[in-house]
Amino acid sequence: TAGSFIYKYFLFIVTSLILATCSALLVKDADFVKTSGISEVKTIISGVVIKDFLSLKTMMVKLIGLTLTVSSNLWAGKEGPLVHIACCCAEFVMHFFPVLDDNEATRRELLLAASASGISVAFNAPISGVIFTLEQLTSYFYTSTKMWTSFICAMTGTILLNSFKEGIDVYVTMDNQWLGFELFGFMILGISGGLFGAIFNKMNMKFAQFRKDHISSRGSHYEVVEVLVLSVVTSLVTYPLVFPRLPLNTLISRLYKDCDGVDENIMGGLCSEHPGYSIALLICTGITACILTSYTFGTIVPAGVLTPALAIGAIFGRLLGITMESFQTSSPFLSDLCRESSNLCISPGAYAVVGSAAFLAGVTKMTVWVVVTVFELTGALTYVLPIMMTVIIARWTNDQFDEMNCYDTWIRFF
Amino acid sequence: TAGSFIYKYFLFIVTSLILATCSALLVKDADFVKTSGISEVKTIISGVVIKDFLSLKTMMVKLIGLTLTVSSNLWAGKEGPLVHIACCCAEFVMHFFPVLDDNEATRRELLLAASASGISVAFNAPISGVIFTLEQLTSYFYTSTKMWTSFICAMTGTILLNSFKEGIDVYVTMDNQWLGFELFGFMILGISGGLFGAIFNKMNMKFAQFRKDHISSRGSHYEVVEVLVLSVVTSLVTYPLVFPRLPLNTLISRLYKDCDGVDENIMGGLCSEHPGYSIALLICTGITACILTSYTFGTIVPAGVLTPALAIGAIFGRLLGITMESFQTSSPFLSDLCRESSNLCISPGAYAVVGSAAFLAGVTKMTVWVVVTVFELTGALTYVLPIMMTVIIARWTNDQFDEMNCYDTWIRFF
Numbered sequence A, B: 001t002a003g004s005f006i007y008k009y010f011l012f013i014v015t016s017l018i019l020a021t022c023s024a025l026l027v028k029d030a031d032f033v034k035t036s037g038i039s040e041v042k043t044i045i046s047g048v049v050i051k052d053f054l055s056l057k058t059m060m061v062k063l064i065g066l067t068l069t070v071s072s073n074l075w076a077g078k079e080g081p082l083v084h085i086a087c088c089c090a091e092f093v094m095h096f097f098p099v100l101d102d103n104e105a106t107r108r109e110l111l112l113a114a115s116a117s118g119i120s121v122a123f124n125a126p127i128s129g130v131i132f133t134l135e136q137l138t139s140y141f142y143t144s145t146k147m148w149t150s151f152i153c154a155m156t157g158t159i160l161l162n163s164f165k166e167g168i169d170v171y172v173t174m175d176n177q178w179l180g181f182e183l184f185g186f187m188i189l190g191i192s193g194g195l196f197g198a199i200f201n202k203m204n205m206k207f208a209q210f211r212k213d214h215i216s217s218r219g220s221h222y223e224v225v226e227v228l229v230l231s232v233v234t235s236l237v238t239y240p241l242v243f244p245r246l247p248l249n250t251l252i253s254r255l256y257k258d259c260d261g262v263d264e265n266i267m268g269g270l271c272s273e274h275p276g277y278s279i280a281l282l283i284c285t286g287i288t289a290c291i292l293t294s295y296t297f298g299t300i301v302p303a304g305v306l307t308p309a310l311a312i313g314a315i316f317g318r319l320l321g322i323t324m325e326s327f328q329t330s331s332p333f334l335s336d337l338c339r340e341s342s343n344l345c346i347s348p349g350a351y352a353v354v355g356s357a358a359f360l361a362g363v364t365k366m367t368v369w370v371v372v373t374v375f376e377l378t379g380a381l382t383y384v385l386p387i388m389m390t391v392i393i394a395r396w397t398n399d400q401f402d403e404m405n406c407y408d409t410w411i412r413f414f
Helices: A002-027 A038-046 A056-071 A079-094 A104-123 A126-137 A144-164 A182-214 A220-241 A248-256 A275-296 A306-330 A332-339 A348-364 A368-378 A381-401 A406-413 B002-027 B038-046 B056-071 B079-094 B104-123 B126-137 B144-164 B182-214 B220-241 B248-256 B275-296 B306-330 B332-339 B348-364 B368-378 B381-401 B406-413
Strands: none
Touching (some): A002 A056, A002 A220, A038 A079, A038 A104, A079 A104, A104 A368, A126 A144, A126 A368, A126 B368, A144 B368, A144 B381, A182 A275, A182 A306, A182 A348, A248 A306, A248 A348, A275 A306, A306 A348, A348 A368, A348 A406, A368 A381, A381 B126, A381 B144, B002 B056, B038 B079, B038 B126, B038 B406, B079 B104, B104 B144, B104 B368, B126 B144, B182 B348, B182 B381, B182 B406, B220 B275, B248 B306, B275 B306, B306 B348, B348 B406
């Protein structure tokens, strides 16, 4: 009924608001706790010394702040802050080994290994963490021992994580095959992913400049009010769209699922009988998510950008998937092509997976890492080639419009 | 009947003999075509200049020789020579770009990318190739552009390969879960893998020294006779064991398959009703394969060591799997543990996969690459953690007994 809807709506807004505000209040006067932290870790591993950036106090505050942020309904991921927290841990442990005091190289190698475990634990994907450090964090120094230490760190982290909780966060089994004409769709996703990355970075920097000029300069309590307003806007917009009410990880796993045999009530409008309804829903959510994420990544609360990028990619991927599916059912030519394959012809879930890869590549400019991560999250063995192709197209497109990835633009901005 | 068995046995020996001898005759007087080639490529990428090692003639001879070797029944893989061939291709193409003549760094980067495509095509696993170059071939120089070029090369190679042939070489779907007590078995596999790597390298070097002292010194036709004898011995021993008659890739995919619902006639004794028969078969095959592989890797025919190592690991893994399965069916305690899980309790196929990973890690001392490759070949998403753990144990065990991997021992030997 309308009454119960409004009551739940109100409750949703208030809970999110309280969590987000607590997080903002907690971090507002602490140094180095704000935002993601990957950019700073990247500079530290390249050799910059930032005093107290990796202190125990930073770690505790960031850990609590991150938990509050992720629990509130903001479009924020946990991977960036987790990398920072893992590095703080490593720094703390290193205090007990005086032999490391003189050896900056080994210290950095250990920070690198810690970063690997941060990413691995965030996605529950051990190899992903190792590749992330290789592709994003080391620029010029490289020894194969680094790979070995990162590997052990990432594995230990993931085993511990899995002994506390059951199962894998985002996990679908994809065993249907793709058809030749679908490559056209994947190409569109690749181009969209590259463009998204460029637009996201532009908007993100515009918002950052706006924040610097008009909010941060007035004092830290204005920054808390900013988060407060952002939280209310986010809840106001996402609740009526039904399916984005979910936590991001659940949202992504829903988007990766195909519709046959799944209860429509769980899917929250994604498997509606009228494709037009699902398409409208996905367009609204997609655009909202883009704007909200590019604003949220940069506010004072600890927030990562990778999980939201995965989600936005999945939304636009599924949008294209559903569109192609309704084309196919109405076009006799495509239906003929499909009849030859025994399985499900066009799988909107697979498009969501490919979309995630494209958008992640667009935002981060990484390639191998994106493929490995998507592969570890979904086990999409049959889709490796389309995913790789899409990722390369996304990277190429992005290179035409943008020189830097989301972390490097922030390093320049500081 | 006995008559038809002897007739087929004879035919098997003769065909293998002809193919192996042709290969040996072809390469006996050509420089740089012999053996695997990865060790030499590794030194070239590190900066050593070997004139004519990457010529067009070398490429053609090696390509034909490799085809003959792999078709004969020798325990030889195709990945090492394919890396060499890919590098020759790259070198040939680079002649047309005079701008590269002055730039040794870019030339090496392109050779690295070519190596990536060689490994990717050998295993039909694109990411595996990229990681191989990162973990094995680059020692000190590293830029993230290398990763990007290798990625494009590996992807293009795999797409072309897949447009010529259908499906993936070694591909099983593993969706059952492992149980806690199985970790004990995986640990045994890890230790065995590490020990195998050390023993393999020792034997391989002993054989190499023997060959240098008693065969190569007498002239190249003695080397041909060596291959001839090796081929006859290989065929004589493997044919009666039934299942190793298969080409290595098919052999591996059989070993990864579980028995339920599979026709025993296809499996060639692996799924016998009497576990004792399968166990005896696997022990004989395993020991034979170890000796034959460590002799074959180093003869003049182009041969790689990775595919045989995968196969030997799969053999010993399955051996342990079958042994544990028969323990479990006879022990009430283990049966109780199994009853709680809904799926197949102990999967010999999964043990074969883990065994492959352990033995590959033991021989090559690589870790991330092994996990990524096994993952790409099998899609064993639920087994990532045991595989990683086993690989780490294998590497640790191996480090206690052996300083170098199979490629570095050869670099020292030259």
